[in-house]
Amino acid sequence: MDNNRTAIEICNLSKSFGDKKILDNINLKIRQGEFVTLLGPSGCGKTTLLRIIGGFTEPDSGTVLLDGRDISSMPPYRRPLNTVFQRYALFPHLDVFDNVAFGLKIQGLKDDEIDKRVRKMLKMVTLSDYEDRDISSLSGGQQQRVAIARALVNYPKVLLLDEPLSALDLKMRKDMQIELKEIHDKLGITFIYVTHDQEEALTLSDTVVVINEGRIQQTGTPADIYNEPQNSFVADFIGESNILNGKMICDRRVEFAGHAFDCVDEGFGENVPVDVVVRPEDIYIVGQTSAGQFTATVKSRTFKGVHYEMFVETDTGNELMIQDYNSFEPGSEVGLIIKPQDIQVMKKERVCNTFSGRMTDSTHVEMLGGVWECLPQQDLEPGAAVRVEVDFNKVDMVDNLDDGTVTGEAHFILYKGDHYHIDILSDEGWHIYADTTYVWDKGDLIGISILPKDLRISRSDEN
Amino acid sequence: MKIKRNAWSIPYIVFLIIFVVFPLILVGIYALADADGNFTFANVARFFSDSDALSTLALSLDIAIETTALCLLIGYPVAWILANREFNHSGVTIVLFILPMWMNALIRTLATAQLFNMLGFTPGRGTLLAGMTYDFLPFMIYPIYNVLLKTDQSYCEAAADLGASPFKVFRKVVLPLSMPGVLSGVMMVFMPTVSTFAISEFLTNNKIKLFGTIIQENINSSMWNYGAALSLLMLIIIGITAFVATDERDTEEQGGSAV
Numbered sequence: 001m002d003n004n005r006t007a008i009e010i011c012n013l014s015k016s017f018g019d020k021k022i023l024d025n026i027n028l029k030i031r032q033g034e035f036v037t038l039l040g041p042s043g044c045g046k047t048t049l050l051r052i053i054g055g056f057t058e059p060d061s062g063t064v065l066l067d068g069r070d071i072s073s074m075p076p077y078r079r080p081l082n083t084v085f086q087r088y089a090l091f092p093h094l095d096v097f098d099n100v101a102f103g104l105k106i107q108g109l110k111d112d113e114i115d116k117r118v119r120k121m122l123k124m125v126t127l128s129d130y131e132d133r134d135i136s137s138l139s140g141g142q143q144q145r146v147a148i149a150r151a152l153v154n155y156p157k158v159l160l161l162d163e164p165l166s167a168l169d170l171k172m173r174k175d176m177q178i179e180l181k182e183i184h185d186k187l188g189i190t191f192i193y194v195t196h197d198q199e200e201a202l203t204l205s206d207t208v209v210v211i212n213e214g215r216i217q218q219t220g221t222p223a224d225i226y227n228e229p230q231n232s233f234v235a236d237f238i239g240e241s242n243i244l245n246g247k248m249i250c251d252r253r254v255e256f257a258g259h260a261f262d263c264v265d266e267g268f269g270e271n272v273p274v275d276v277v278v279r280p281e282d283i284y285i286v287g288q289t290s291a292g293q294f295t296a297t298v299k300s301r302t303f304k305g306v307h308y309e310m311f312v313e314t315d316t317g318n319e320l321m322i323q324d325y326n327s328f329e330p331g332s333e334v335g336l337i338i339k340p341q342d343i344q345v346m347k348k349e350r351v352c353n354t355f356s357g358r359m360t361d362s363t364h365v366e367m368l369g370g371v372w373e374c375l376p377q378q379d380l381e382p383g384a385a386v387r388v389e390v391d392f393n394k395v396d397m398v399d400n401l402d403d404g405t406v407t408g409e410a411h412f413i414l415y416k417g418d419h420y421h422i423d424i425l426s427d428e429g430w431h432i433y434a435d436t437t438y439v440w441d442k443g444d445l446i447g448i449s450i451l452p453k454d455l456r457i458s459r460s461d462e463n
Numbered sequence: 464m465k466i467k468r469n470a471w472s473i474p475y476i477v478f479l480i481i482f483v484v485f486p487l488i489l490v491g492i493y494a495l496a497d498a499d500g501n502f503t504f505a506n507v508a509r510f511f512s513d514s515d516a517l518s519t520l521a522l523s524l525d526i527a528i529e530t531t532a533l534c535l536l537i538g539y540p541v542a543w544i545l546a547n548r549e550f551n552h553s554g555v556t557i558v559l560f561i562l563p564m565w566m567n568a569l570i571r572t573l574a575t576a577q578l579f580n581m582l583g584f585t586p587g588r589g590t591l592l593a594g595m596t597y598d599f600l601p602f603m604i605y606p607i608y609n610v611l612l613k614t615d616q617s618y619c620e621a622a623a624d625l626g627a628s629p630f631k632v633f634r635k636v637v638l639p640l641s642m643p644g645v646l647s648g649v650m651m652v653f654m655p656t657v658s659t660f661a662i663s664e665f666l667t668n669n670k671i672k673l674f675g676t677i678i679q680e681n682i683n684s685s686m687w688n689y690g691a692a693l694s695l696l697m698l699i700i701i702g703i704t705a706f707v708a709t710d711e712r713d714t715e716e717q718g719g720s721a722v
Contacts, residue, residue, distance in 0.1 A: 056620055076623045077632075083624045089617035093639045102635070103625035154625065 013062030040211035082151035258316025282342035292335020369428035394454035395434035404447020493691030506692035523674035538603035546611035610644030
């Protein structure tokens, strides 16, 4: 079989529910026989994408191609795809055999053919002798197997799986992961698998598609995604990581945590701010401080079974997470080494907040759904469209919502070694980014105020 | 002293004894006694030789079955449309269908009879069936609507996913899953229609007598024992219907709504 043939191609797909944009211009190619995982936090749009492929949700724009044929307007019952639903959706009025045989009976196959295929499929999911059982008498894991058999018995071109293992307990989930992988290898059917569990995605997939806020963040093999995250969201979402602010001094030389390191990245330019990711297992820790590139003090230590997890404070005041087989006493001075190939440098998505607004008078600007006091602007008439820049660390976050000019909630929080980078989603739907040393939790309501002197206002080029 | 929890049920037990158990025993005693109070099967035997009463019972069953069938035929599609979010976005429509149930059935029936009269329909079997169907339709719609509303949409999606056209989704999934509601509806329409009397009088100007009418006439003319025997037979018929329907529903296993 030609394994480079494209089975599913998604072009410029967008979908909104009301005002909320669920999917924003998704483009994706899935090869024949590939095990692809759509991975992202809940509400990122991954399930909607799967439902659009299955035909249960109509996209606002864009197309879905199956073997090069546009199936966007094809109703689900005509699509040669089958789905394993999150809650299985097994028919409660039918027994195991009739559930699995449902699709074949619809196709009008002969009884003995149906019988043969259903029994073969039940044998594959190790549920022989369960033919006459009621669905309600099965355990979660058994129902899961019936759901998989019911979908696969139709020999679909593509199998869609919507968080199929999320209802199972940990042990059974691990077992089913192995079984799913075996089934995939045996049948060679294209699997599109939706999950929010990054470990599951890394274990099962040929290709992982990381989705957040309706956009594809990164597509790649599990190793690519883990070792070369393209932005801080992916780095934070996949596995444990130290994400730090850094500066690209020149090609192959980067500065972070107050020290300069050799690295393998180039092409960023000179003295460009970047995000740096170092995985906790990639920091080498030595007892002799002189043997390290820089020194640190061990702050805490937790035994994790295979390794120890230690938090250290570097000589420049950054906190790093380190995983190592050797244990170091909290309080002890250690030397740290980071090898060039273990440093992943990422372009910063933004270096400061940029808002568009409008002057209401010479000392007030309207933006983000509020009116803000600013320094007197002589050359900007009221009503003028302006661009406002605010540094991350100048955004003041307060508990008391009445003290803020606008309010919002903590949407995404990233720990950067010595401060938190918080993405605040304002009530009006704007993103405001702030750096703070205070601890906030996701979902906390935050009042936002900015000092007049910290608003950098310039006439907008737009209009 | 602490009152035992069982004690709370005493008022209800007393109520049940006075208004349910005692009357039932009385019906039984009267049915199996002659005018002097002696034990006899004569009343029951009289019914089986009373061709008039037998044919009225047959007619009653016939009318009840037809009414139930008509209610089901009209009620199921209505319930399906009401439960379908594509067609029905608000709860207003369902309230409009339930609204007539808030009114006294006799007043409603009188109004219906007047309406038929005004439209010039001859009172008879036609007006009886139409009026009774109108009267009992909400009792059919509501339980079916309830079950359909609670039916998980994912079953329909799963069926469509497996290649079932919308019609096949309905026939193979929606219909079987809504059977508990259908059974509830059938019981709630069949049981009151088989024993009705006043409604048939109003709707047919007393032209058609149903079994309930005969019981009422017997009791009104102080023929307590025969009236009681007929009531007992009616009870047995209703009991059998309820028993069969409940049994059927148990074997369905899928928990529907028993309104």
